[in-house]
Structure formats: structure tokens, C-alpha cells
Amino acid sequence: MSETTDFIRDIVRADLASGRTQTVATRFPPEPNGYLHLGHAKSICLNFGVAAEFGGACHLRFDDTNPVKEEQEFIDSIQRDVRWLGFDWGEHLYYASDYFEQLYNWAEHLIHAGLAYVDDTPPDSMRSQRGTLTEPGQNSPFRTRSVDENLDLFRRMRAGEFPNGARVLRAKIDMASGNMNLRDPVLYRILHAHHPRTGDAWKIYPTYDFAHGQSDAIEHITHSVCTLEFEDHKPLYDWLLDNIPAPSRPRQYEFARLNITYTVLSKRILTRLVSENHVSGWDDPRMPTIAGIRRRGVPAAALREFVRRIGVARAYSTVDVQQLDAAIRDTLNPAAPRRMAVLRPLKVIIENYPEGQTETLEAINHPDDPSAGTRTVTFGREIYIEAEDFMEDPPKKFFRLAPGKEVRLRYAFFITCTGIDRGPNGEILALRCTYDPATKGGNAPDSRKVQATMHWVAAADAVTAEVRLYDHLFAHPNPGAEGDVMADLNPASVEILSNCLLEPALADAPIGAAVQFERLGYFCRDRDSTPSRPVFNRTTGLRDTWAKVQAEPTKSQPAKRAARGSRPENLTTLKTT
């Protein structure tokens, strides 16, 4: 495994080698208007990762220039999520709002230099004056105001003399530029709004363009890394820094933002999912937010591994969500202790096992890690197995329990199905089996083989629990591609099973800690658990080749080449029942 490299790191390395900079300073600059998601995780890993690898620092800076959208709750959650992801900004916690006074002074500097003017043009007119993509814009009639008048008006804007929208401060650049961002961009707007940090001190707020590069310069950021859609802003970023007495000269670099199949990473849409109650909240385990993913049971290391695997480039791309599942499994497999849980219980009565008797068996906590130790499980006359592990009339390739068939109960005994107890309508109530006492622990002295080993729990001490099985939030690989995103919501994105049975060792599992339910997947206890009723979330399933075998109609299905634009549909894990 070679060390991580990408074009950003190449640039940093070259800048260090050429002496363009002696140190490296990056920043992660979220606007506190929502929760962080997987796209942010990519940026966080990149910015903090680069800083760490090159002995520099990465700042956490809140880009809080638009008070109408920002909230303290988001400031708090962002810090929590970045920390949870495993990164530390140390002393370097900043807010663009900390620079409002400096920014204001620089705005006056531009006015003095004749490079900025107060414009009274109403928003609608300003839009039409801006021209179109193919036609140049027209100069505002206020573009030629005197420095003194501009200064006076700008100061009165700050003083709160004018209502929202009455005037703005604009940079005087080029209304005919092919780059729309250079057609006299707005630098300040009037906003009589309460800011989570500066309260009511300000009546005007700088725009992104007038705050971001300057904040970078104030903090002596060397490499300001953002996503591709800001590419067109770079000439403005540079123009502004060229025309103020900037304390340092940061440079902007852009990379492709993250897209994932069956997933939406638009803060606007995520906000709607929450506000319209399509999910239970920002940390709903189906959400692609860091908080949701954490609640689902995904460890931070898995997210970092996912980000490492997908790389950083400038090419537009959409990562297959399976890639995330694979990183989760690869992280959890060596770490998660194994336990047994039955999601859809089917009672089994061991007819030759003495009534009222139980015994204790030893089970290992991890097959590849002896140091994980062992635990004990109870065995008795009545046990439960997974309903889908029994078929009355099994097809050829079904290895599990069936009438007359012998299988192994993991860590316990071989059992053979001898009969079926039925209800009045012929439904299966329970299975009658016999066990072979000589196979205790799971090995037959005569070394006879069975085709399957199945998980189970004892009726005597099983704990009832609720288990929530999550599937993709969206049913379409590219949600919204055909119109309304909400129309692509997966109606079956969660399945709640309320009569699951757990081995007792699971009852007091810590919330959020990953555990593997053998043969089923990775799960963790949810915070909705009560002392009497545990609730578990499925983080992700195990690879399931049986499900694949089952799914294929015939082996002769022609290997169809995916048509352009379409994607393989077999992306879901464990679509049981």
C-alpha cells in the first residue's frame, strides 16, 4: 500500500520544495447552516490530512456570513462531528464573523481606491443589468458615484439607516466579463438579522466572496481547497486579495465534490428531508450525515478509509455506495465481537433433550482473534433459529435446515429436523428436532459433515429486542435525475422488526458499539433503547452470496452490458423475506 497521493498533495509538495511556502496551513470552512455529511467528510479528511502529513495546521473556520441561515445548533454539531471523525483543530477555531471589522475596513479601502461603490439598484434591475451568459452586462447608473458619497452611504448602511435590500456595496470590475463573478459582484448587503455570534451589532454582512479569501489571508492559509464549482470565483478571490493590503497570499485549489449512488449530498435537500419529516432528524441512521452514519454504527475509521479509497481528483464522478459498505465491513470485520441474534424467530423443540434441563456452552468472540476471548451461551430443549434458515421443500442449493436434514448449531450441537408442528391453517408453529449429544461444541466424533452452521438463541434466556434494518434512503441510483427528488425516496428504507431475540450478552451492549450478529451483519445498540427493551440498528449486512444465488433466475442470464448511463442494480445487501 503506497502512501496517499493526489494532485493537491502534489501541489503542496511542490510548493514546499520550491520554497513558495515554508509551512502548510489549510482550513475546513463550513457554513453553520446544517449538519455535516459525507461530502464534508471528504473535505475534512483532505484538509486535516494534508496539514498533518506536511507538518502544518488545519483550521476549523465557520463561514458565518449569512445570519438568516445559521444557527448555534449547527456550530455545535459541526465541532462534534469533526472531532468524532478524528481530527483536532487545536487552537485554530475561527469564525469569519471575528473578521467583520477588518473586512469592513478593507471595504472602505476599496472605496477609497475607487474599486467599490454603493449601488441603489433594486435586485430585479440588477439582475437584468448583469446581462446573460452570452451577452455583456450594463454599468449601473450608480457606478460613477464619488468616493465621498460612497463612503457616506456605506457608513450609513452599516449604521442601519436603510432597510434590507435597499443598497449594496459592489466591486467595480468589468460588467462585460465572460466570467459572471467579475460583473461587479456584491460585496456587502444589508441584513437586519440576528447573528448567532455577533448578535445585532451588524446591519450589513459581507458576501462569501468578500469574506472567504480575506479570512484565508488573515489566517495565513497557504492552500485554500474547495470544490470545483468555486473555480469561477478564483479570479475574484485573486482580484480582491490584489486590491487590499492582504496580510498573506493564499491560493485556491479545487477538487471534485463527492457524489454517491442512491444518496443525496445536497444540504438543501437534506434540510428538506428533516423539515418535512421524511426522516426522524439529522441523525436518522439513513441520513448521509456524519451524525446519521455514526448513529447507524459506522466507526470514524471506516469513513476515513472510505475517503482514502475514493481519492481526490478533478474529474466529475459518482462513487458507488457499495464502496462505502465495503469500507465499513473491512473496518468492522476485524474489530467487531461476534454475537448471536435471531431476527425472525422460528421455535425449535429438541425432542431428545431433557425437559427442564439447560447447559452452558462456550462461544468464541472472534474467529480470527483469540485474544477477544470467549463467552458462554445457554442451550436447552427449546431454542429459536432464523425462520429463513428452514425450508420445508428446499431447492437443490439450499444448505440449511429442512425435514430430515442435519445442520450444526454454532458452538452447540448437530440437530436433525424430524417434524413440523402446525397451526389450524397449516402454518408452521415450531420445528421438532433431535440433537446428537456427541457433537457438543460443534464437532462430530465420526467427523461427519453438515452443509450449514446456523446461529440460534435459547428460549430460556433470550432477550427480546427491536431491530431496525436500514436500506438506501433513495430507490433511484441518481435521486432527482428524473425530476422530483422526493419522488425517488425509497418507501422501504427502514424495516422495523419488533420480536427479535438476542443472546443475553447483547442486552447491555454499549450504545453505538459495533457488534456482528453472526451471519446477519453489523449492528449497534441505538440510543432509543430502554432498559427493558434494547433497540439495535443494522449498520450494514455481510456479503451474502446465497442471496445472490437465490436472486439469479437462471444461470443462463445473458451478461448484459450496462447501457450507457444505467448502473448495476444489485447494490443492496440482504433483501430478505
Add this chain to the structure above:
RNA sequence: UGGGGCGUCGCCAAGCGGUAAGGCAACGGAUUUUGAUUCCGUCAUACGGAGGUUCGAAUCCUCCCGCCCCAGCCA
């Protein structure tokens, strides 16, 4: 007939003029008290297309095609 970008295996992604890394997926096979894991093997004469330069091009040049972003007083 505006400006800025991007096109390498089904999906990501290395490659920076010297003869196509790696990961995910897929497909074979071995081991297996999880149809899991692990292990071994297969998987681009080919780099959007066409020309050109060169002993040699995914890498340089020209033209063409396709896709993405920009007309918020959002970020």
C-alpha cells in the same frame, strides 16, 4: 457564435513522452463451526473520436464529440 472545467476497465483512480498501478464490483478455485472472513487466480493491445509530431504518445499539437459549473443582495 460568453467564460471556466472534465473525459483512462461496470464504479472510483494512478499515470506528467518510453511501451496501462491500485481499490470496489464481477468471475473462477482453496480453506472455513458465519453461504462471512482469509487466500490464490482471471478481469483495459487499451486511455471520448479523428488527424498530426516523434524511433516511441494516455501523456505534446490540431480539429471534433460528449458531460459538468456560472446570470443569489446563498455558500
